[in-house]
Amino acid sequence: MRILCAVDENSYSEYAIRETARLAINTWANVTILAVHHDTALMTRAAARDLDLVETLRRYRELFLTHFQESGSPYDTKRCGYELIMLANGVWEDLYLCRSSMKELKVRLRAGNMSKSILAEAKKDASDLIVLGCDHDKGCTWKHEAALPKKVVNGANCSALVVTARKKIKEILCCLDQESVSQETLEMVNQMVTIHKARLKIVGLSKGKELKPDVDKSMQFILDYYLAREITPSISIVDTSELESFLAQESEQALIALVMGKKSLLSKTLSKKKVDKLVEASRSSVLILR
Secondary structure, three states, X not given: OEEEEEEXXXXXXXXXXXXXXXXXXXXXXXXXXXXXXXXXXXXXXXXXXXXHHHHHHHHHHHHHHOOOOHHHOOXXXXXXXXXXXXXXXXXXXXXXXXXXXXXXXXXXXXXXXXXXXXXXXXXXXXXXXXEEEOEHHXXXXXXXXXXXXXXXXXXXXXXXXXXXXXXXXXXXXXXXXXXXXXXXXXXXXXXXXXXXXXXXXXXXXXXXXXXXXXXXXXXXXXXXXXXXXXXXXXXEEEXXXXXXXXXHHHOOOOEEEEEOOOOOHHHHHOOHHHHHHHHHHOOOOEEEEO
């Protein structure tokens, strides 16, 4: 798994770093911490070294690493020691070797349009998940590009998690297209439930009061998947005509996870504008799964 954590100098980015670290503890993901400077004129090689943003990036790296025990961290670059190496048949030497880290932890700085740079980095790095925070008091904005979180969520080819610092997450509400849900999606929701020690609520979509037989079978598979992992979810069925108002009410308390496949019923029901509205108004975190 590859996680891209997009940050700036504001406090909400600290919460994004902490959420990324929680996920990395469970998944041993390769992680990139990325900041983007909005003024390309300042980004010569000499000027970049003097930016306050560079020190901010270094501080975030140290904050990320504090979540791992030194002896067990997959990002530890100081694993050195003696190892008996066979040089030839019947000949060994006890050599002092230093091993590189098992997983990548990269810290990068880009210049240019902020949202486009984040999306370009995610594509270049083949990221599975983008994590970022935002200022929820101002409608989920960033300082130098107000609409950045919404642009990243809707422009990304991979999953995206917008983190809020408002409250402890007690419930994960997963709204999914039960006809095409992948195991990777189920596992990501499992990780969110685990790291937050939260309840899980599965929401299936219907057009009318009854589910199709194949959809009903798929919902049973999803339930069995989580029961096998000692997670007992509650299950609700919501008509597509009522979904928007249902999510608006639930987002006051729960982390909202939306499974947005390209051809899914959920993607057809929730337009980009409706997803924008949810990200803006949510009082908790929003996870878009692709």
